[in-house]
Amino acid sequence: xxxxxxxxxxxxxxxxxxxxxxxxxxxxxxxxxREMQLIIITDHRDAxxxxxxxxxxxxxxxxxxxxxxxxQIHIYKE
Amino acid sequence: xxxxxxxxxxxxxFLGIIMHRSDFCLAGAFRDIWLFKRFTYLKATFVIIFFxxxxxxxxxxxxxxxxxxxxxVGKPNFGNIFGGVIFGIGMVLSGGCVIGVxxxxxxxAVIYFVAFLGIILGSIIYIIFFKFFNAIKxxxxxxxxxxxxxxxxxxxxxxxxLISIFMLxxxxxxxxxxxxxxxxxxxGFINPFKAAIIISIGSLVSYIxxxxxxxxxxxxxxxxxxxxxxxxxxxxEKLEIINKLPLNYYNNFLGKVLKGGYDAKFDGVVxxxxxxxxxxxxxxxxxxxxxxxxxxxxxxxxxxxxxxxIGGILMGIGAxxxxxxxxWHVLGGLSILANNAxxxxxxxxxxxxxxxVIIKKEL
Numbered sequence: 001x002x003x004x005x006x007x008x009x010x011x012x013x014x015x016x017x018x019x020x021x022x023x024x025x026x027x028x029x030x031x032x033x034r035e036m037q038l039i040i041i042t043d044h045r046d047a048x049x050x051x052x053x054x055x056x057x058x059x060x061x062x063x064x065x066x067x068x069x070x071x072q073i074h075i076y077k078e
Numbered sequence: 079x080x081x082x083x084x085x086x087x088x089x090x091x092f093l094g095i096i097m098h099r100s101d102f103c104l105a106g107a108f109r110d111i112w113l114f115k116r117f118t119y120l121k122a123t124f125v126i127i128f129f130x131x132x133x134x135x136x137x138x139x140x141x142x143x144x145x146x147x148x149x150x151v152g153k154p155n156f157g158n159i160f161g162g163v164i165f166g167i168g169m170v171l172s173g174g175c176v177i178g179v180x181x182x183x184x185x186x187a188v189i190y191f192v193a194f195l196g197i198i199l200g201s202i203i204y205i206i207f208f209k210f211f212n213a214i215k216x217x218x219x220x221x222x223x224x225x226x227x228x229x230x231x232x233x234x235x236x237x238x239x240l241i242s243i244f245m246l247x248x249x250x251x252x253x254x255x256x257x258x259x260x261x262x263x264x265x266g267f268i269n270p271f272k273a274a275i276i277i278s279i280g281s282l283v284s285y286i287x288x289x290x291x292x293x294x295x296x297x298x299x300x301x302x303x304x305x306x307x308x309x310x311x312x313x314x315e316k317l318e319i320i321n322k323l324p325l326n327y328y329n330n331f332l333g334k335v336l337k338g339g340y341d342a343k344f345d346g347v348v349x350x351x352x353x354x355x356x357x358x359x360x361x362x363x364x365x366x367x368x369x370x371x372x373x374x375x376x377x378x379x380x381x382x383x384x385x386x387x388i389g390g391i392l393m394g395i396g397a398x399x400x401x402x403x404x405x406w407h408v409l410g411g412l413s414i415l416a417n418n419a420x421x422x423x424x425x426x427x428x429x430x431x432x433x434x435v436i437i438k439k440e441l
Contacts, residue, residue, distance in 0.1 A: 010375035012189055012382040013106065013173035013182075014113065015441045043185070043375065046101040049262035050114070064263040069373040071263070 002030070005039040008047075009070055016040070016047040021054060024075060031060060031077050038075040048073075079349075082332055086287045086353035093280040094361020097181045099266050100273035104404050105169035105178050108430035113438060118260055121252055122270040123408060128245040129278035130413030134285065135238050147224050147414055148290035149327040152401050154224075154417035157215030161400020162407075162422040166429020168392025169404065170437060171385045172196070176295050176393060176403045177358060184362025186374040192383050193390040194298075200394020201299035202306055205340065208319045211399050226415040238415065266369050281409050288350040289329045289336070291410035295397040296325075296340065297351040302394075304342035314341065325350075381440065389433075400425065 006023055008016045020040050030036035040051065048064060051073055055062050063074040096102070107119035138146040169175040172193040174182050179197070182190040204211055227234040252258065258271040281291045303320055307313050314320055325338040325346050336346030366372040397403040400422045402411065408426070411419020 007377075010187055010189060010378040012378065012386050012441070013103065014110070014437075015173075015382065017114070018438070018441050043187075043371065043373065045098075045262070045264040045267070045371075046103065046106065048264040049101065049260060049267075050116070052261070052263060066265060069371045 001034070002036045003039060004036065005041065007041045009041060009043045011044070013044065013046065014050070016042045016044045017050045017054065020047070020051050020073075020075075024055070024058065024060065028058075031075070034077050040073040040075065041070055042073065043070040047071075079332065082287060082349075083353050086284065087357045089280055089283040089287075090292075090354045090357025091361035091364070092357075093277060094181050094184060094358035094363075095365040096268060096273050096276050096280075096361075097177070097358065098184065098362040098365040099268040100270045101262070101264070101267075102270055102273050102277065103174060103178045104408060105173065105175040105430075108166065108404075108426055109170045109434050112431045112434035118257075119270055121257060122274040124245065125249060125271055125274040126278045126281070126409055127412050128242060128249060129275060130281055130291070130409060131238055131245070131415075132242050133278065133282045134291075134413050135235065137282065137286070139235070143285055144330045145289055145327065147416060148285065148410070149325060150290065150293075150402070151224050151411065151414070151416050152418055153222060154220040154421050155215050155401075156218040156220075157211075157399045158401060158407075158418045158421035159425040160214055161396045161398070162425020163396070163429040163432070164392050164425075165396025165400055165404060165422075166426040166431075167433040167436070168200075168389040168394075168396055168429075170430050170433025171389030172393060173386065173389070175405065176298070176397065177292070177405050179390070180294070180355060180358045181362035184359050184364075185366045186372050188374060188376045189378045189382055189386050193386040193393075196387040196390020196392075197295070197298050197394040197397075198302045198305070198390075199387075200391035200396075201295070201398060202302040202394075203391065204395050204398040205299065205303060205306070205317060205319060208317065211395070214399060215401070220421070221417060224416060224418075226417055226420065229417065234415075241415070265371070266365070277409070281413075284354065285410075287331050288354075289327060289331070290350065291406070291413070292354055293402065293406045293410070294351050294355050295394070295403045295406070296338075296347045297355060298394065299340050299398065300342050300347060303340055307342055385437070385440070396429075 110116040179190040338346030407419035407422040
């Protein structure tokens, strides 16, 4: 399975959500076929509310882990 | 005075923690309704305004607050709307308002320090071109009355009671719809509706101590004047606006008259606003350190830095032309039904829409 990682740390709000939605939409076919996972790296706390909410509405699953001072959001299709 | 500073600093230190933990962003509250059709933080802001409306009037009626309207509430004019539009665009481009950039700087995000510098530059631009911007402000003055109840000629307590009942009905409806349940995976997250109640109490504490609710941008302007004077030491002779003292009132808590203006001096403005600025910044810093999330981060696309800086400039100009920032008008002015706040917020909705269109295309 292909894994793409996007480092969105330090960006101006709400770029993290906008960029995540852009990447998910761009790769949605591969995500839905379970051929790909995306990892979003962010230090933006609000994104940990907005991104999961958006992913649920889009029908994707996610796993969030805190790494040091930032968070990783793993996006995949179950 | 020392006790005053300590109380005002620590009450805002606590607010800084709350804002950081709840990601309470007033810029996002207005921006996200256009960008994502997300109303969570706007509803939470509505809750703050409701509690402030009730608390400010009650504490005034009990004699604990001695000034309502508080100082620096001016007549409604065209500058309020115009300033609101400019400010709204600016806060969306920057990703945070004048207080939002403070608590986000506390997280170590350098991009918000750039927005902060932009606000100071915007204030400098306003001071230099004061005659032009003042012409916009006085272009049209809508009324001699400061509050909506005076324009409508309604008893203020009766009017505010009606409005607060209406707001409470809406809040209860949202509560029953589970709109207040907000899930976040951020460590230490505080629900924004709980945060709203705490922020309202913080606004009240500021009002009791300082004689007015939260405000910061006049001190940002003073910082700008300070830097200008490094290059132009005789600035007071060149720009008359710096010598004026628009703040002139009796502070009940301190038991003395406070005066102040834009000059780079330690005056009433600094006494009222500096503890707020420092408190919110250090509160957010402490919160992010305690969560092990503090990191000085320079890495962001150049375009974001440009947007943050330009957004800051627009906020600096907008706050001065609009006779206050979003925090001053939304959390303070709307809660006392100030006409200039109502106009500013109308401008804010329009400006945040324009800003949202820009960032959706460019970010």
